[in-house]
Amino acid sequence: MDDLDRRLINRLQLGLPLVRQPWQVLAAELGCSSSELLDRLHELLVDGVLTRFGPMFDLDRLGGAFTLAALAVPEARFETIAELLGDLPEVAHNYRREHTWNMWFVLACASEQAISETLLRIERLTGLVPLNLPKEETYHVGLYFPV
Template identity: 75%
Template sequence: MDDLDRRLINRLQCGLPLVRHPWQQLAHELASRPGELLDRLHDLLEDGVLTRFGPMFDIEQLGGAFTLAALAVPEARFETVAAQLNELPQVAHNYRREHHWNMWFVLACASAAELAQALSRIEALTGLAVLNLPKEHTYHVGLYFPV
């Protein structure tokens, strides 16, 4: 990762400019070219430096439902269960925690009914009880990790 990659990552954390040609404006800001920035972004994603680039939507405002959930997965089954979750389109991501509930994941569904079905399906698929932790309050945190 070079200086331009770092500056690009730092700038993208603030969002894309809301203009007709955002990559052109970013290129001007970063003294680069739009094509070069897009190529770098694709390389950062392909190399795993970045895991995701895209919009964030408030799924509840769109009529959908989501929840944070967890499983207590025996260590011998951890990779298998992670693969099972990763196959489900409703699972946004999952990650390991050093806790009894060692696998955490976010479920995003089109409706509350679909969310309930997805939770039941995960229990049936894995044979494990799901700890469902729906959001009680919304907090907006301006998260920024300078690189």
């Protein structure tokens, strides 16, 4: 990772400009071409330096629903179940925690009913009962990790 990669990652954490050509604006800010900037972003994703790049939507305001959930997964099945969850379109992401409930994931669905149905489907697919942790209050935490 060179200086441009670091500056790109730092700048992307602040959001994209809301203009017709955001890549041109960012490229001008960073002193490169928009094609170079997009190539760098693609390489950072392919190399796994960045795991996700995309918009964040407030599902509540759009009429949807989401929840945090967890599974207590036997270690021998962890990778298999992680892949299974990763293949479900409703699963925004999943990750390991050092706890009895060792696999945590976020579900994003069109409705509360769809959340319930998805949790039941996960139970049927895995044989494990998910712990559902719906949000009680919304907090906005602006994280910034300078590289």
